[in-house]
Amino acid sequence: MQNKQKNKKINNNPIGIFDSGFGGLTVMSAINKALPLENLIYFGDTAHVPYGTKSKDAVIKFSKEIVAFLIEHKVKLIVIACNTASAFALPILQKTLKVPVIGVIEPGSKAAVHVSKNKKIGVIGTEGTVQSGAYLKEINKIKKTNVYQQACPLFVPLVEEGWTNSEITNSIVQKYIKPLLNKNIDTLVLGCTHYPLLRKVLEKNINKNIVLIDSAKATTHEVKNVLNQKSLLADGKQKNFLKFYVSDNPKKFKTIGRRFFSKKISDVKKIEME
């Protein structure tokens, strides 16, 4: 068979990636850089964005609808590129789907435990992610650790407003981060896919010995591993594509999405969700 190389199976079906809006594009960007032969389909649920303030039931419902859409597009693996959806919907999606499903919380937690020396880890995220306690549980499943959480509800609107480098953002970062610094953390998990855009202002306000964990990178590493283990890697022989779907406002997605994604977002289609 043409699709076999050295007994290794090839699968050129796309990877499906979803998020409540733009944030997951930081994850898609990392996957695209590390695995340039893969076809990628992104779904941004911009009709319901943000997930961070929604209930568990609602986020599970939205996630199931998006996943049904991705499965129709014959995805071989699904990445939940959203911390809130990973916190709420990952277990149920893993149970019900035949394709592998990867969230951002487990890879981020693993990376944090790997890096932390004093076992004092800070986690910043949306209200939903923090209230779910998903990082707290996941990190402690790997190793008994002191985890200090802080919800930062203003970070997403600040990033979307484009104020990633302003004095105001600096003050807000200081206010949110202070209680974590008081706990003497040596590792800080960016528990929201918007937050990598605040990396510079965060770095300015923490000690140099504190390591920032960007779950986009950790998740990409996990995606690569799973594709490898399950012989699902693409060989690039089929035409390579990046597709973008949203549930609202494709035009806005194109414009703002540019800040989150490393390449130009050329074509965005709107899908009506029920």
Add this chain to the structure above:
Amino acid sequence: MQNKQKNKKINNNPIGIFDSGFGGLTVMSAINKALPLENLIYFGDTAHVPYGTKSKDAVIKFSKEIVAFLIEHKVKLIVIACNTASAFALPILQKTLKVPVIGVIEPGSKAAVHVSKNKKIGVIGTEGTVQSGAYLKEINKIKKTNVYQQACPLFVPLVEEGWTNSEITNSIVQKYIKPLLNKNIDTLVLGCTHYPLLRKVLEKNINKNIVLIDSAKATTHEVKNVLNQKSLLADGKQKNFLKFYVSDNPKKFKTIGRRFFSKKISDVKKIEME
């Protein structure tokens, strides 16, 4: 007939009020104070909140679904207690519904034109409201006026975070308001139902001669007029009620809603929207 007083018809059916989330409670509060005999039903579309960043099509779709729910509850009048939904959905709802529909933009615009002496009016609102140009058009329909708009996307998350009295909010207000002050406005329309909670910090940052227009009050005045004209006022002889429905997170609505509403919010029901 019992329902006639001095040839005046009475209607004890409820008034329906809707918004994307909590903000409309400032309008409901004003209506409840001015018309204490009226039964009120509130719907907060917390599964889709905020509307300010959503497209026109999406906001119209959400509004139609909510209105269908309110009509089922036999409302005699509908108040769109949300600037974005008023901007996008009012004309189509007024065309298709048999009951009167009142938005917040026309009453706010009337009040602003009435107050302004130099015909330089500032309008602050969400991205959606500002992009729709609804106040600009409405004000100029009444009288040719210079209208200066400013989108303030951080105001809603600041209010919901409860930071209505912080130094950070003060800086953000200054940044957003400055371009309007430079235009020498004498009237400022609070074009979002969350903004009355920022009244104090706004007043601190504008000249004393600038009048703030809170559309909750202007809208209540309009509601009273329409009920009067159409002989729809209640007489309070039926048991008086305030009912609250949301599309997500009733518990959170109860807690945060308290800041927006003058009375305790005792019972909130969740409704699944399709």
